Amino acid sequence: MIFEPLIGSAKRELTLPEVIDIIIHRNKGIQAFWSSSHEWASTAAADVLNEARLDWQVSLSYTLKRWLEVPDADDPEYDGALILAWANLGALTENTLKFFLSVYFDDYMTDQDAIKLRQKILKPGDASFEALRIFYYKKIWDDNNKKERNNAIQTIQQRRNGIHAFNNRDLAAFKEFHEAIFYYRDILEELITRVPLPE
Secondary structure, eight states: OOOOOOOOGGGGOOOOOEEEEHHHHHHHHHHHHTTTTTTSSOEEEEEEHHSSSHHHHHHHHHHHHGGOOOTTTSSHHHHHHHHHHHHHHHHHHHHHHEEEETTTTTHHTTTTOOOOTEEEOOOOOOOOOOHHHHIIIIIIOTTTHHHHHHHHHHHHHHHHHGOOOOOOOOOOOOOHHHHHHHHHHHHHHHHHHTTTTOO
């Protein structure tokens, strides 16, 4: 299965609504703590985080609840709902990757592998999902799980790109989408443990 738990199989005993509540809680905590971080973050990092729409991450987290009820497969809304669901989760995943690099903005901006466009280093908020995925594979994920994490994030990215599709694209099914929500929770919680946050 693409979306294996990263933090421990016991956490898979939670229900999907419980996992979404955790995602909401975590992103609300990020917004509350990092939206005004000039007292504890570097000036550059605090400025970047102050401009970030961390409140939209909270709103997108609540929106995951819309995808708990799955339309019947023959319902004309099924494909549209699945496309929008993946877009929802893809945005959350991409923005969480951007958030983490923004917290460590000074380190990121001086990294030799920082994401560039025409030889200019891009701020995390300006980087594409693809560039972020590659950077995380090279620099952030531990060697033990980097291939698994990269593959799962790439799957979320590809399914998210269904929002742009005119030609046929594999959207999988809601079962895989729901598994991906568990995976996103795992990634979110892992990255949170690597940044300073209040208890």
